[in-house]
Amino acid sequence: MSDKKITPFISPEDDLPQIxxxxVVLGFILSAILAGANAYLGLKVGMTVSASxxxxxxxxxxxxxxxxxxxxENNIVQTAASAxxxxxxxxxxxxxxxxLLKYWLDFPFMExxxxxxxxxxxxxxxxIPLRRALIVESxxxxxxxxxxxxxxxxxxxxGAGVKTIIQAGLAAAAFKLSQTGLKIFASSVGGSVKAGKSIFGMGADLSVALLAVGYIVGLNIAVLIFAGGLISWLFGIPIYMAVSSPEEISAIVGAAEGYDAALAIWSQKIRYLGVGAMVVGGVWALISLAKPLVDGVKSSMAAVKELKRGGGGNIPRTEMDTPINIVGMGIIGxxxxxxxxxxxxxxxxxxxxxxxxxWGAITFGVVFSLFAGFLFSSVAGYMAGLVGSSNNPISGVTIATVLATSLCLLAILGSQVDFAADMEKATTAAAAAIIVGAMIACAAALAGDNLQDLKAGQLVGATPYKQQIMQVVGVVAxxxxxxxxxxxxFNAYGLGGVFPREGMNPEEMLTAPQATLMQSVAEGVFARNLEWSMIIIGGLIAVAIIxxxxxxxxxxSEFRTPVLAVAVGIYLPVELSVPIFLGGMIAWGAAKVVRSRxxxxxxxxxxAETNAERKGLLFSSGLITGEALIGIILAIPFALFESTDALRIMPEGLGWLTSLLGAGAAVCFMIWLYKVAVKKD
Incomplete structure (x- = not known):
């Protein structure tokens, strides 16, 4: 076995203090804080960004x-925090x-x-057994x-980067406070045009965190996410409205008009195109990675055998993983x-x-969690190596997992229960599928992040098993x-159309797009009313993209079309895709200017391009962190006063002014991000 030669920043012979x-204390605290920040961001827009x-x-x-x-030591801290x-x-x-299923009324702590x-x-x-194959030898x-x-x-x-992150974070926090708390700036702008029976809607979320997401993922992914939004909103919604009867449309949109009507069509019908695209994308990822996965497992086992034959005396510190027997016992345990x-x-x-x-269903859930968890963790790890942790196919593989689990549980339990005739039992069975999917989703999410951290550790000269210990610390925190x-x-904003009390503002609601899809897919399988036609069309769209x-x-070609990026855009509201696209454009434009100079x-x-990208990356990280953290902080007064207007200082009825101010401020952030990236050292 021949390893790829990488000279670490710290030599394997120099064993500096790590844990x-x-x-440990700092890693524990940062893990908890960043978990909260990313929970807010993910529930708001359906995307998370690496916190490493x-x-x-x-x-x-x-x-x-x-x-x-x-x-x-710094690497150990970020390893725990990013977990x-x-x-x-x-x-x-x-x-x-x-x-969303009403199976839980809140989030119980222990469960x-x-x-x-x-x-x-x-x-x-x-x-752990995939590190050598996916990082060292690939x-x-x-x-x-x-x-x-x-x-x-x-x-x-x-520490110049610290100043950049702090400046961006404070500015983003102030902007978010003015949007969601003080109501001085609008959170989004949008409109629609009607042509015949069809509505063409378009809008833009004025979120600097989304702008930063677009900058980080780059133009290619940002364009694909935006393209997915156009598939839904420029084609899907108008075509559906054109071919459907007035009675069908009225049953969906009710009294809503314009953009709100288009949103209702997307929510109840068109978003299932995203389900089909994500399922096909997840299956394609598994097919594409079958050989690398098998090769990776084989090489990992061979490395363990080499270790045993050599007694471990000649294994450098930078290649020491957690022993495979401990890994095996841990999984079984x-x-x-x-x-x-x-x-x-x-x-x-x-x-x-x-x-x-x-008991058969419970046993199936455990076995499937272990088997599918390893398979999808391998997929997520490999995809993280290709496109990064922020774009790994957790949504796709989780939707595929929930669908497969639901169909299996339907086969196990369906002979005893007519789920289509009893929605309470259908809800319970759907909840069981979601719980199995959650276990696998957590495993897959950690896999992509862990391998990113282990790659960083390889470059700086860290000891793998010490990083793996700290990953567990981060998980616990x-x-x-x-x-x-x-x-x-949940109590401050509401989730996916479900509110803990009456009178809450739906515009402030966290959309929880993936969770909404999971609920729809699982419940639809048992109630036998899943939008199979839309799912099939979405799958065909995914095949064309593949x-x-x-x-x-x-x-x-340098420009590629990974199907899961398009699928994300299909099931996100289009206004969320617009700032992501603009962020990608800023990253592309800044890189072009810096390279030419x-x-x-x-x-x-x-x-020069790498330095510019790093500066923009740090600034973008600050934007995400600032907006996300202030979103969590604002949740406290909102929950206490049971109103998202608790801090309002702008009078109601001035929507035109708040939209103008919000759009103007968002443009200023775009210019600022661009100037940071192109600024000369």
Missing amino acids: TFKA IPAAVISMAVLKLFKESNIL GESLAAGVIFTLPALI TAAIAMFGGILGVLFT DLQFPEGVATGEVLKAGTEG LAIPIFIVFMYVIDIEHLAVSSGAY AALVIAPILSLL IMDEILKRKG AVAKGDNPEE
Whole structure:
């Protein structure tokens, strides 16, 4: 076996302190904070962004206050902190569906924490035997892992990045406070045009966090997300309205008009195109990765055998993983608490099936969680290496998981219960499918993030097993805080059309797009009213996109069309796609200007572009962190006063003014982001 030669920043012979008391405490705290911030962002827009870089910068700033600190200690902190962000993604994509199903009335602490914790630890264990194959011996880039490694290296020379993140964070927090709290700036602008029976709607969310998301993912992904939005809103909604009867349309939109009517059509019908696209995209990812996955497992096992034959004496510190026997025992051991969680959360009385069928369903859930969890963790890890943690196919594989689980449970329980005739039992069965999906989603989310962190660790010279320990620490920290945070957000804003009390403002609601899809898919399978026609059309759209991507791949094109990015755009409201697209355009424009300037001066254009990207990345990270954190803070007074108008100072009825002010401020942030990226060093 020949390893790819990478010279780490810290030599394997230099074993600097890594897991220190201050690193564990700081990693634990940052994991909890970033879990909350990403929970808010994910529930709002259906996307999360890797927290490794802001965590690394914050760690460097804090640890510099101590007499002794080092780059490996900083890396340990960001490893734990980013685990919290990833766990939040797995949780918020699934468990809010239980609220939407009315199976839960809030987020119970023990159940939520247990599902998150056991699923997250599974994700850590699943990726340990894949580290060598996917990181050491493959050509995968792991873009966010490489970027984190570079930020950590740069941190040894100074903390200029901290100032950038703080400035952006404070500005974004002030803007978000003025939008959601004080109501000075509008949160979105939009309108529609009617042509015959059809409505063409378009809008833009004035969120600087979404602008930052677009900058981070880049033009290619941003264009595809926007294209997905156009598929739904420029084609899907108008075509559906044109071919449907007035009675069908009226039953969906009610008294709504204009953009609100288009939104109702999208919510109840067109978004299922996204379900079909995500299912096909998830299956395609599994097919594409079958050979690399098998090869990865084989090479990992071979590495373990080499270790045993050599006695471990010649294994460098930078190649020491958690022993495979501990990994195996950990996975098998987790089957017991997972079984208990499923038994405790899934109510046999509501299902009203025989004890044999009930225990069979619970056993199936545990076995499927372990088997599908490893498979999808491998997919998520591989995709993270290709496109980064922020774009890994957690939504796609989770939807595929929920659909497959629902169909299997229907086969197991359907002979005893007519779910189509009893919605209470259908809801309970759908909840069971969601809970299994949540366990797998948490594992897959952690897998992509863990491998990014291990890639950063490879570059700086970290010890893998120490990082793996800290990943578990980060999982535990996030699992302990995620239930209270979700409960706070739910009670302050509402989720996916479900509100904890009457009189709440639907415009402030967190859309929870993935969880809404999970609920619709699971419930639709058991109630036998799933929008199969829309799902099939969405699947066919995905097939066309896959064919296009394969053609581009064979032509060697730099622009590619990964199907899951388009699927995200299809099931997001179009106004969320617009700022993402604009952020991608800013990233592309800034890179082009910086490269041209470097060529004209005779400098290295690649180096100049990398420096510009890093500055924009740090600024974007600050925008996301600031908006997300103020969103959580605002949830406190909103929940206490049971109103999102608790801090309002702008009188109602001035929508034109708030829209004008909001759009103007958003443009200022765009210009600021661009100038930060192109600014000369």
